[in-house]
Amino acid sequence: MSNAAISKRLGNPNDEFYTLPETVEGELKHYSAFLRGKRIYLPADGPESAFVEYFRERFDALGILSCTATQYAPGGIGRKTVITATGATVEPLQGDGDFRSAECQGILAASDCVITNPPFSIFRDFLFSTLEAGKDFVFLGNILGLTYSAVFDAFHAGRFRLGYSTGSQTFLRPDGSRQALRGIRWFTSFAVSPSRPPLRPAATFDASRYPVFDRFPAVRFVRTVRDIPADYPEALAVPFTVFDFDLTGWEVLGRVGEPRTVNGKRVFQRAIIRRLHK
Numbered sequence: 001m002s003n004a005a006i007s008k009r010l011g012n013p014n015d016e017f018y019t020l021p022e023t024v025e026g027e028l029k030h031y032s033a034f035l036r037g038k039r040i041y042l043p044a045d046g047p048e049s050a051f052v053e054y055f056r057e058r059f060d061a062l063g064i065l066s067c068t069a070t071q072y073a074p075g076g077i078g079r080k081t082v083i084t085a086t087g088a089t090v091e092p093l094q095g096d097g098d099f100r101s102a103e104c105q106g107i108l109a110a111s112d113c114v115i116t117n118p119p120f121s122i123f124r125d126f127l128f129s130t131l132e133a134g135k136d137f138v139f140l141g142n143i144l145g146l147t148y149s150a151v152f153d154a155f156h157a158g159r160f161r162l163g164y165s166t167g168s169q170t171f172l173r174p175d176g177s178r179q180a181l182r183g184i185r186w187f188t189s190f191a192v193s194p195s196r197p198p199l200r201p202a203a204t205f206d207a208s209r210y211p212v213f214d215r216f217p218a219v220r221f222v223r224t225v226r227d228i229p230a231d232y233p234e235a236l237a238v239p240f241t242v243f244d245f246d247l248t249g250w251e252v253l254g255r256v257g258e259p260r261t262v263n264g265k266r267v268f269q270r271a272i273i274r275r276l277h278k
């Protein structure tokens, strides 16, 4: 059996990180105005999901129109949870509940907004299915999702932005243990405007500390956001956590192309920014 077939049958253990209620509430409390009157779809959630719990408890208060959750059962029959003002009902789906199945895409088509912590292994599929269907979304994911070129292009084009909560988040694992993961961010199509600290670099440029890329000699490699030089007016390749800052006064030029090497060594993907000239 191929790896893809095995993973389809057994599921990918790296996808099983369940969101805690406080994580869901901490972010979604900022979206009430966007959610009013909306048909909401939770596409990777069983009846015990903190997202289901959030909407079940606030169905009336949020003034949402409907809320449907589907849960994936690799190689089996998935479950559908329908939340109403009076509670939730659970019924079997016809298929396995794969978000990409015709059955789930039908539920997507009949919704306005998709909300979940999707599986990281197919984060791109969730994002692009939702974008292509023209639906709004709020997804929890890893900032490393931005390293995928198509994801970064959609972000750079303003099709979605980062949400409110930043930093590490604790998740529940299938065995009941808790695990903190770094780099977790919310990604949303809604026009949220969290207040972010301005990017005010304090480091001083020194050519020996900021090497250029082997194939892109006009771009300087910067190790951490804290290392961004205050006095360098050209292109700087910086970690994606730069988007936790208010980038007024800077322009985002794109991301580094291939091959992504500095002095012959491959480096992590980075965004390219430049100070705007006054």
Ligand SMILES: C[S@@+](CC[C@H](N)C(=O)[O-])C[C@H]1O[C@@H](n2cnc3c(N)ncnc32)[C@H](O)[C@@H]1O
Binding pocket: 011, 015, 016, 017, 018, 019, 020, 043, 044, 045, 046, 049, 050, 051, 071, 072, 097, 098, 099, 100, 116, 117, 118, 119, 120, 122
């Ligand atoms: C990161 S977990 C989060 C679960 C839940 N949304 C939460 O926040 O607690 C992602 C879930 O997506 C499910 N999943 C994996 N592949 C899927 C697919 N193709 N379609 C829908 N769900 C999938 C996994 O089984 C896993 O439970």
